Amino acid sequence: MEPVEVKKLQVELDAFANRDVYLHLETTNGSYATHFNEGFFNAGAFIRNVVINYELGKVVGDSPHRVGLKLPHGWVYAQGITHYELDEQGRLLLAGHDGSGKLAVALQISETPFSY
C-alpha cells in the first residue's frame, strides 16, 4: 500500500463508478479495546461482499482522508483513510492505519467477490 495521493486515488475511484462492484467496509477498535481500557465503548461495523453500484466516488481532505460513494438511493463513506493499493487482482483497497500500524478502517471495492 502507499499513502493516498488524492489525484491518483480519484482516478481509481472513477474507474469503478457506474458498474456493479463488491464492497468490503469495516471500522474497528479491535476486540481487546475494553480489556485494556475498561471504560472504553467499543463499537465497529463490518460488511463484506455486498454488491453496490455508485454513480460518484470522491476522496476529500488532507490525510487521513474521507472517501464517499454516492449510490442511486444512498451513500457509503469512510473516514480515516491513509493508504491505498490497486492489488494484483485489480481490487481497490483503501485503509486507514493509525500511528502504531493498526488498521482502524477499510473500504475495498472489487469487480469479483472477495474471499469468504
Add this chain to the structure above:
Amino acid sequence: MAIEKEQHVLVVFPHPDDEAFGVSGTMSTHVDRGTPVTYACLTLGEMGRNLGNPPFATRESLPEIRKKELQASADAIGLTDLRMLGLRDKTVEFEDDEKMVRLMSALIDEVKPSLIITFYPNYAVHPDHEATARAVVRAVRRMKDRPKLHCVAFANNTLDELGKPDIIHDISEMRDRKMASMKAHISQTAWMLEEMEKRLAEGDTETENWLTRERFYNYRWDEDFEDSF
C-alpha cells in the same frame, strides 16, 4: 507441577497465535513424549489489525501471511497435526451454535483426546475465544466419558472470580520453543515481543515467570457456565 502423560491432546483455539501465548510449551512437552497432539485453529485471524504503518500487508493479503506463520509456529512446537477449520475471524459467535457444537463433537470423536485444551467460557475476553469455549464445553458436556478439560482464562476478573489457576505447568525446558512459536507470528506479535524482551533484559521476574509457566483451570462442571443448551 509435572505435566501428566496423555493419550492424545486436542487444542482448540480460534486464532493463529492463541496457541503460542497460552499452550505452546505444554504442547511441545507432549510432542517430545511422543504423545499425539492435534491443534484445531478455527480461523486464520483474517481480521488482525496489525498491518503496519507503512503497511506490510492488506486486509486481503493478511490471511495467507498468517497461515504461513501458523505453520511456522506449529513447526517450532513440533506439531504435525494442524487443522485449519476455515471459519472467518470475528464471526465465530454468529455461526449457528448447534453447528459449532457438532463441529467440535466430530473433531473429538475422531481424535479421541484424553485432554482437551481451550478457553474458559466467560473469562476469555475475545468474542471468538468465548464462542470457541462454549462450543467445546457443550460438546464435552454431551459425552459419557468426559476427557480432561483444561481452560485458559485471562479476563480481568479471572483471579477475583475463579481464583488462582489449579494447573501450573513448568515449561522452562520449552522456553526457547515457546519464544520461537510466538516469534513465528511476527506480523501480530512484533510490538509485544519487543516490549517483552525489554522487560526481560531489565530482569523482570513476572515476565520470565510468564515465559516458563503455563496456567490452566480445570473446567468446573459443578459450576457450569449454563444450565442447559
